[in-house]
Amino acid sequence: xxxxxxxxxxxxxxxxxxxxxxxxxxxxxxxxxxxxxxxxxxxxxxxxxxxxxxxxxxxxxxxxxxxxxxxxxxxxxxxxxxxxxxxxxxxxxxxxxxxxxxxxxxxxxxxxxxxxxxxxxxxxxxxxxxxxxxxxxxxxxxxxxxxxxxxxxxxxxxxxxxxxxxxxxxxxxxxxxxxxxxxxxxxxxxxxxxxxxxxxxxxxxxxxxxxxxxxxxxxxxxxxxxxxxxxxxxxxxxxxxxxxxxxxxxxxxxxxxxxxxxxxxxxxxxxxxxxxxxxxxxxxxxxxxxxxxxxxxxxxxxxxxxxxxxxxxxxxxxxxxxxxxxxxxxxxxxxxxxxxxxxxxxxxxxxxxxxxxxxxxxxxxxxxxxxxxxxxxxxxxxxxxxxxxxxxxxxxxxx
Numbered sequence: 028x029x030x031x032x033x034x035x036x037x038x039x040x041x042x043x044x045x046x047x048x049x050x051x052x053x054x055x056x057x058x059x060x061x062x063x064x065x066x067x068x069x070x071x072x073x074x075x076x077x078x079x080x081x082x083x084x085x086x087x088x089x090x091x092x093x094x095x096x097x098x099x100x101x102x103x104x105x106x107x108x109x110x111x112x113x114x115x116x117x118x119x120x121x122x123x124x125x126x127x128x129x130x131x132x133x134x135x136x137x138x139x140x141x142x143x144x145x146x147x148x149x150x151x152x153x154x155x156x157x158x159x160x161x162x163x164x165x166x167x168x169x170x171x172x173x174x175x176x177x178x179x180x181x182x183x184x185x186x187x188x189x190x191x192x193x194x195x196x197x198x199x200x201x202x203x204x205x206x207x208x209x210x211x212x213x214x215x216x217x218x219x220x221x222x223x224x225x226x227x228x229x230x231x232x233x234x235x236x237x238x239x240x241x242x243x244x245x246x247x248x249x250x251x252x253x254x255x256x257x258x259x260x261x262x263x264x265x266x267x268x269x270x271x272x273x274x275x276x277x278x279x280x281x282x283x284x285x286x287x288x289x290x291x292x293x294x295x296x297x298x299x300x301x302x303x304x305x306x307x308x309x310x311x312x313x314x315x316x317x318x319x320x321x322x323x324x325x326x327x328x329x330x331x332x333x334x335x336x337x338x339x340x341x342x343x344x345x346x347x348x349x350x351x352x353x354x355x356x357x358x359x360x361x362x363x364x365x366x367x368x369x370x371x372x373x374x375x376x377x378x379x380x381x382x383x384x385x386x387x388x389x390x391x392x393x394x395x396x397x398x399x400x401x402x403x404x405x406x407x408x409x410x411x412x413x414x415x416x417x418x419x420x421x422x423x424x425x426x
Contacts (some may be wrong), residue, residue, distance in 0.1 A: 052084075054122065057129035059083035060150050061118040064252050066106035072098035073149035077132045083150075114254075121227060121253045126242065128153040135397050136161070144271035144297045148250035151268075152226040155246035158387045159217045161402030162194040163341050165333065166269050166294070168287040169203030169279035170312040177280035177312065178206045180304060184277065185210030185218075187330030192409065192416035193337070194219060194245070196273050198265060199234055203279045203287070208241060217245040219272065223265040225255035248272075266290040274337050275300030277327070281315030288315050291324065300340055302327045341406055376404055377413065377423060384420035 060083040063073055073086075076097040080086040086093075087107065094104050121127055130136050130151040138160045141147050153160070165188050167181055185195045185207040195211035197204040199220040211218035220241045224230050226249050229238045241247055250268065251261065266289050270276055276294040278301070281287035291301050301324040306313025320326045327333050379393035391401055405421055408414045414421050 056082055056084045056131070056133070057122055058115070058118060059087040060129045060131045061122075061252060062087055062107065062110050062115065064150050064250075065110070065114055065118075067099050067103040069098065069100075069103070070146065070149040070250075072103075074132050074147070077149070082133045083131050118253060126155055127226065128157050130157060130160070138272055140274075141268065141271040144267060144293075146267065147271065148268065150250065152249050152252070153246050154226050155242040155244075156217070156388075157246065158402065159194060159219050159246040160248065160272065162217060162387075163192065163337075163406050164194045164196045164219060164273040165337065166196045166273035166276040166290065167203065167207035167279060168197060168266075168269065168276060168290045169281050170285065170287065170315075171200055171202040171204075173202045173206075173280045173312060174306075174310060177203060177306070181206035181279045182210035182213075184279070184304075184330045184333070186214045188334070189214035189216030189218075191330075191334045193274075193334070196221065196269055198223070198262075198269055198286075198290075199230070199238060199241075199247075200286075201231060201234075205234060205237060207279075208237060212240050212244055215244075219246050219248060221265050221268045221272070222247055222249040223251075223261035224249060224257045225251045225253045227253045228256060230257035262286055263289055267293045270294035270299060271297055273299060274340055275302060275333065277302040277304070277333060278316055278319055278324070279304050280306060280310070280312040281319075282312050283314045283318060285315055288319065291319055300325065300336060302333050302336070304328070372404065373408060373413065376401070376408065380414060380421060380423045382423050384422045386420050390421065 063076075063083055063086065067073060076086045076089070076094065076099070077083065079093065079097065080089050091104050091108065094107060099107075122129070130153055132149050136157050137151070167185055169177060169181060173181070181203045188195055189211045194217045195207050196219040197207045199205070199208065199222055208218045208220060218241055220238065222228070222230070226247060229235045238247055248268065250264070263286070266286055270290050270293040273294070276291055276299060278287050278291050291303075294301050301319065303316040303319040303324040303326060305316060305320065305326055325332075325336060375394055376390070379390055387401055387405070391397065394401065405414060405416070409416055412424060415424050
């Protein structure tokens, strides 16, 4: 897994033996994940295997009896017994390139919100900043053929969300998705693109430059191994990840039968907020939004309405996320809602912060906390008014 992860010391010019061993183990575990996912697309079986054996490397070494007990099929077991050497070498080459990462079910950087959906992926392939997956996110989705007004709304809402410290997440598709990503990038903020391809493919191909910008200012994410081309059945699967990463989903424009409505339904199934922008009764790509509103989605006209609605949700989720973070448990008590800066963990983070903005990776170096633990703590501290967030960087609020 890439050197931009939670332990930057691995990248030092003179690493210690312990750091070298840790880096090798992480790379071996990442390769083990690629072997497992290439052999089986059953996330349920792979998660069961990981729950039993603790790591991808251990699961891969467990043997056929363990693989069968976890529910893997005979063809999958045979593929694990005899991995394709050509694919394994290509995976090794992909992993060696920065900023490519594997975030598996056994990884503390696996997004906690995504773990909560009904069918979480066993593994994520990431190009860019893994830390972006832990930032508070709002999904923006909609038509591939929007009206000019819909495109403008997607960009304007994304820019406003970025200014409020929310990371915009979408699907890299034409139309509303592309406008949302561009709005966040133009505001100098992070954005996350969930793809229906492997991490080394871009669909549509015309968005290659956009994908490159996102990789440098956020993350490209997928559950498909390198080399996987876009397929029709991959898009609903991608949509559940978009919904699962975000605190809420905003539908800007959508026809009555569209992938955006699938994403909205999946967001509702995961217990997340769903928002829709109304449009003209004469606009065919507004009908999906009107349908969502009739079904209970929140009708919104401004970005501030969405931001206000997500505030309490973000605070509640931050408390719940901190409670289940094992790596940060010693430094981050599970119930800090009223403790403010009297909380020792909060004081530790505040001591590491200055009044000049700092990125989460640098903050992780200063505190020794994982990115996962820090992300949930910072979200809670932001809700308490202790820190401010701008473009993915944090600073203390003056009093």
